[in-house]
Amino acid sequence: MDEFSLQDRVVVITGGAGRLGTRFAQAVLRHGGRVCLLDPGFTNSERVSDRELRLSVDITDPGQVKEAAEEIRRNMAPVFGLINNACLQPEGFFRPMEQYSLETWRKVMAVNLDGLFLCSQVFGGDMAKRGEGSVVNISSIYGMNGPDFSLYEDLSFNTPPSYAASKAAVLGLTRYLAAYWGSCGVRVNAITPGGVQDGQLEIFVNRYSKRTPLGRMAEKHEMDGAAIFLLSDASSYVTGHNLAVDGGWSAW
Numbered sequence: 001m002d003e004f005s006l007q008d009r010v011v012v013i014t015g016g017a018g019r020l021g022t023r024f025a026q027a028v029l030r031h032g033g034r035v036c037l038l039d040p041g042f043t044n045s046e047r048v049s050d051r052e053l054r055l056s057v058d059i060t061d062p063g064q065v066k067e068a069a070e071e072i073r074r075n076m077a078p079v080f081g082l083i084n085n086a087c088l089q090p091e092g093f094f095r096p097m098e099q100y101s102l103e104t105w106r107k108v109m110a111v112n113l114d115g116l117f118l119c120s121q122v123f124g125g126d127m128a129k130r131g132e133g134s135v136v137n138i139s140s141i142y143g144m145n146g147p148d149f150s151l152y153e154d155l156s157f158n159t160p161p162s163y164a165a166s167k168a169a170v171l172g173l174t175r176y177l178a179a180y181w182g183s184c185g186v187r188v189n190a191i192t193p194g195g196v197q198d199g200q201l202e203i204f205v206n207r208y209s210k211r212t213p214l215g216r217m218a219e220k221h222e223m224d225g226a227a228i229f230l231l232s233d234a235s236s237y238v239t240g241h242n243l244a245v246d247g248g249w250s251a252w
C-alpha cells in the first residue's frame with residue numbers, strides 16, 4: 001500500500017488559480033486524486049477532465065459555496081479533502097496600522113477567514129457525515145510570529161495587521177475543528193508556509209534569506225509534500241497539527 005496515495009479521492013482547493021493553489025492541484029493529480037478548484041479568477045467554470053473541475057466561485061458567498069458543493073456532487077464524487085488556500089490582497093492592503101481602513105481589514109478577513117469557515121462548514125460538514133476526510137488550512141509564518149519589520153525597510157510592501165490576524169485565526173480554527181470533528185473521522189491540520197520566492201526584489205530576498213536558517217526563500221513546489229502528507233493516510237493519526245514549512249523561520 002502506498003500511504004501517500006490519493007487514488008480517486010476528490011480534493012477541493014480554494015484559491016485554486018493562484019500560485020500555490022495550482023501547485024497543490026498538480027500534486028494531488030500526480031498522487032492519483034481528483035481536484036475541484038474554486039476561484040473567482042477563473043473566467044468560466046469548466047470541466048477540464050474527469051479528474052479536474054474549475055469553478056468560478058467566490059468563497060465569501062455562502063450561496064456560491066453551497067452551489068459548488070452541489071455541482072461537485074453531480075460531476076465528481078463525495079469530497080474527501082479540502083485545502084483552504086485562498087487569500088486576498090485588496091486595495092490598501094499594505095497601508096500602515098494607523099491608516100489601515102476597516103473596509104480593507106474586512107475584505108481580507110472575508111476571504112482569509114470567513115471563506116475558510118464557510119468552506120469548512122459545507123465540505124467538512126459533509127465529510128463528518130460520511131465519517132472520513134481531511135481538511136488542510138493554509139496559514140503563514142505571520143500567523144505564528146510577529147513580522148520582522150526591518151525586512152521591509154524602504155520597500156513598498158510589508159506584512160499588514162489584517163494578514164497576521166487572519167492567519168493566526170486560521171490556526172485557532174484548525175485546532176477547534178480538529179477537536180470538533182475528531183470523533184467523526186475528519187482530520188484538520190494546518191500548513192504554515194514561509195515566504196515563497198516569486199520575483200521579489202533582490203534586496204528583500206537577501207534580507208529574508210539571512211533571517212532564515214536554511215538561508216533562502218521557499219520554492220513553490222516545496223509546499224506540495226506537506227499537503228500530500230496531510231491529505232493522505234500517511235498522516236492518519238495526525239490532527240490539530242500545524243506543519244511549518246518555513247526553512248526554520250520559526251525555529252529561532
Ligand SMILES: NC(=O)c1ccc[n+]([C@@H]2O[C@H](COP(=O)([O-])OP(=O)(O)OC[C@H]3O[C@@H](n4cnc5c(N)ncnc54)[C@H](O)[C@@H]3O)[C@@H](O)[C@H]2O)c1
Pocket residue numbers: 014015016017018019020021038039040041057058059060084085086087088111115138139140141192193194195196197
Ligand atoms: N506565497 C507566499 O509566499 C506565501 C507565504 C505564506 C503563506 N502563503 C499562503 O498560501 C496561500 C496561497 O498563496 P499564493 O501565494 O498562492 O496566493 P495567490 O494570490 O497567488 O493566490 C490566492 C488565490 O486566492 C484567490 N481568491 C481571492 N479571493 C477569493 C475568493 N473570494 N474566493 C475564492 N478564491 C479567492 C485568488 O483569485 C488567487 O487565485 C495563501 O493562503 C497565502 O496566505 C503564501
